[in-house]
Amino acid sequence: MPExxxxxxxxxxxxxxxxxxxxxxxxxxxxxxxxxxxxxxxxHSRDEAVEAGRAVLDALAAVAAADRVEDAEAGGFDVVRxxxxxxxxxxxxxxxxxxxxxxEVDALRPPVTELLLAEFPAxxxxxxxxxxxxxxxxMGTLRLVVLETALSEGEELINRQRLQLLEVxxxxxxxxxxxxxxxxxxxxDSARSQVVMETLLDSIVExxxxxxxLDITGVPTVDSLVAQHLMKTVAAARLMGAECIVSGIRxxxxxxxxxxxxxxxSVLTRASLADAxxxxxxxxxxxxxxxxxxxxxxx
Amino acid sequence: MKRTADGISASLPxxxxxxxxxxxxHVRQAAAQxxxxxxxxxxxxxxxxxxxxxTLVHGGGGLLECAPVSRGGARGLRLTFGDxxxxxxxxxxxxxxxxxxxxxxGMGLGGARRLxxxxxxxSRPGTGTTVTVTSWMPGAPRPREER
Ligand SMILES: Nc1ncnc2c1ncn2[C@@H]1O[C@H](COP(=O)(O)OP(=O)(O)O)[C@@H](O)[C@H]1O
Ligand SMILES: [Mg+2]
Numbered sequence: 357m358p359e360x361x362x363x364x365x366x367x368x369x370x371x372x373x374x375x376x377x378x379x380x381x382x383x384x385x386x387x388x389x390x391x392x393x394x395x396x397x398x399x400h401s402r403d404e405a406v407e408a409g410r411a412v413l414d415a416l417a418a419v420a421a422a423d424r425v426e427d428a429e430a431g432g433f434d435v436v437r438x439x440x441x442x443x444x445x446x447x448x449x450x451x452x453x454x455x456x457x458x459x460e461v462d463a464l465r466p467p468v469t470e471l472l473l474a475e476f477p478a479x480x481x482x483x484x485x486x487x488x489x490x491x492x493x494x495m496g497t498l499r500l501v502v503l504e505t506a507l508s509e510g511e512e513l514i515n516r517q518r519l520q521l522l523e524v525x526x527x528x529x530x531x532x533x534x535x536x537x538x539x540x541x542x543x544x545d546s547a548r549s550q551v552v553m554e555t556l557l558d559s560i561v562e563x564x565x566x567x568x569x570l571d572i573t574g575v576p577t578v579d580s581l582v583a584q585h586l587m588k589t590v591a592a593a594r595l596m597g598a599e600c601i602v603s604g605i606r607x608x609x610x611x612x613x614x615x616x617x618x619x620x621x622s623v624l625t626r627a628s629l630a631d632a633x634x635x636x637x638x639x640x641x642x643x644x645x646x647x648x649x650x651x652x653x654x655x
Numbered sequence: 656m657k658r659t660a661d662g663i664s665a666s667l668p669x670x671x672x673x674x675x676x677x678x679x680x681h682v683r684q685a686a687a688q689x690x691x692x693x694x695x696x697x698x699x700x701x702x703x704x705x706x707x708x709x710t711l712v713h714g715g716g717g718l719l720e721c722a723p724v725s726r727g728g729a730r731g732l733r734l735t736f737g738d739x740x741x742x743x744x745x746x747x748x749x750x751x752x753x754x755x756x757x758x759x760x761g762m763g764l765g766g767a768r769r770l771x772x773x774x775x776x777x778s779r780p781g782t783g784t785t786v787t788v789t790s791w792m793p794g795a796p797r798p799r800e801e802r
Contacts, residue, residue: 543679545672577679577697579704580762608697616701616766617752 369486373472373494374420376487377413380471385409387467393460411439416494425494433501440502457506461499465492528559535636536565537629541574549585553592560598567636568593571629573604583618590623599624599639603632662688663723663732669707670716678707678719682734685721689732690792699732699790702770705763706736706786712757714738714784724789731772731791739783746776 367375377384388394389405398405418432419425469488476484531537536559538552556568570586572578578586590600603626605613613620626632637644663685667678682703686696703719710717717738724733743749750768755761764786768774771788778784 543676545675547672576683577700577704579701579708580760580766581704581708584760608694611694612697612701612770615698615769616705617762617769618760618766 368423369483369490370420370423370425372487373425373490374417376472376475377417377420377468380475381410381413381417383471384413384468388412388464391460391463391467393457393464408439412436412498415439416498419497420490420494425490426497428497428500428504430497433497436498436501437505440505454503454506458499458503461495461502464498465495468495528555530559530563530565531569531633532637532642534563534565534640535567535569535633536560536563537569537571537633539571539574539629542576544572544575544582544585546581546585549582549589553585553589556589557592557596560593560596565598566640568598568600569629569632569636570600570602571604571632572602572609573606573629575604578605578609578613580616580618583613583616583620587620587623599636601626601632601635603627603629661723663721665719665721667719667721668716669710669719669736669738671711675704675707675711679704681721682732685723686732686790689723689730691732691790692793695790695793698770699734702767702788703734705767706734706788709763709786710736710738710740710784712759714740716740717783729791731789733787733789735785735787737783737785742780742782742784743776743778744780746778750776 385406386409388409389398389402394405394409398408412435415432415435419427419430422430422432424430424432469491472487472491473484476487479487527538529537529539536556538556540552542548544552556570559565560568570589572586575582586602590602593600601624602620605625605627624635626635634644665681665685667681668674669678679700683696683700686699691699707719710719715738717736717740720735720737722733722735724731748754750764751761752765753761764776767786767788771790773787773789775787776784777787
């Protein structure tokens with residue numbers, strides 16, 4: 357306990373704050389569990405909130421003991437970053453602003469100060485002031501670390517949402533009597549490929565389609581899994597009596613597929629969606645002819 | 656995830672399909688930043704996609720370390736995929752085109768090896784697997800391994 361320490365070794369305010377945070381960990385964690393920052397995140401269990409509070413207090417005590425209360429880069433704050441990454445991320449997800457989160461971190465300080473003052477009822481005013489100042493600085497640094505984490509988490513969240521936007525399902529379009537097409541855009545991982553295949557097969561049945569065009573112009577990467585899905589879809593469409601044409605394989609992707617060693621020779625391909633449509637129309641006997649310029653020879 | 660200011664070095668967790676999207680996105684950006692052309696970018700991203708999926712599916716998840724490298728004036732990109740999964744008992748078999756212990760095409764490892772300039776695999780059964788690949792920027796002389 358702090359009082360004994362002063363007798364033994366010369367104790368700095370930072371060290372006393374460290375000892376105090378360790379000694380009163382449970383009380384502080386209990387109070388923090390009811391503070392907005394913890395309460396709004398750990399909605400299911402208060403115990404979890406208390407647990408998170410203890411971890412943060414451990415970290416703060418370590419930082420104070422190392423006499424680095426002003427140093428946001430202090431090792432102990434790593435734990436805070438980890439612990440609060442979750443907190444900050446879900447706060448950001450819930451739409452909290454930086455100002456709100458900042459205020460919530462600030463709100464963690466008063467209960468600690470209160471306990472600190474109660475801890476040393478007989479201490480000289482000057483000494484008390486040193487300790488509360490140290491605590492204030494430490495909590496200010498904590499706020500900095502939390503806001504940093506919240507901001508970078510928010511940035512990541514936005515990036516992830518942007519990515520997920522690319523994953524929205526794509527509709528099957530009827531291009532012509534008997535010809536359907538799916539313009540694929542974005543990532544073609546297993547789950548989405550399954551959806552694409554099912555909708556395509558359904559529309560082959562509904563539209564009595566004899567041709568199905570899979571346009572992959574908007575697919576950024578064709579790896580072996582994507583290729584496998586394409587081949588499966590082609591095979592399934594064939595079983596339904598429709599011929600599948602894959603269009604929009606860009607040059608860089610074509611080269612990569614070759615190096616990858618994947619044999620797409622069983623798949624009918626065309627450079628563009630227009631080429632694929634022209635092929636299908638020709639195959640089913642629909643001719644598209646350009647209007648002859650006036651005066652030219654008519655056959 | 657940790658990233659540095661150069662936009663190239665990064666540690667990316669691989670624990671979900673969404674992480675794979677993120678891996679591809681990062682590798683493409685890093686390669687572009689280093690000045691790789693479109694074809695080389697596409698090759699690297701595709702190799703990364705194969706290896707990251709192996710890390711996820713066969714290795715039970717892991718980490719990608721992405722870093723710029725330079726050697727004798729040449730600049731390149733190094734990708735290290737690590738997991739602590741079951742490991743690979745027969746490397747030759749795993750690298751053989753068409754071999755799969757699951758339901759894939761079995762083209763991932765061999766294909767990735769063909770898509771990059773350097774390929775190394777370190778795997779111990781029961782301990783895990785680390786695959787390291789490097790591609791060098793064309794133009795400057797590079798210490799290319801002949802296959
Ligand atoms: N990280 C890994 N951990 C364990 N086994 C692996 C790993 N990567 C590849 N393998 C093994 O090597 C085989 C071949 O891999 P790959 O060529 O990518 O084919 P696929 O992933 O389609 O099965 C896999 O089926 C698996 O048995
Ligand atoms: Mg694979």
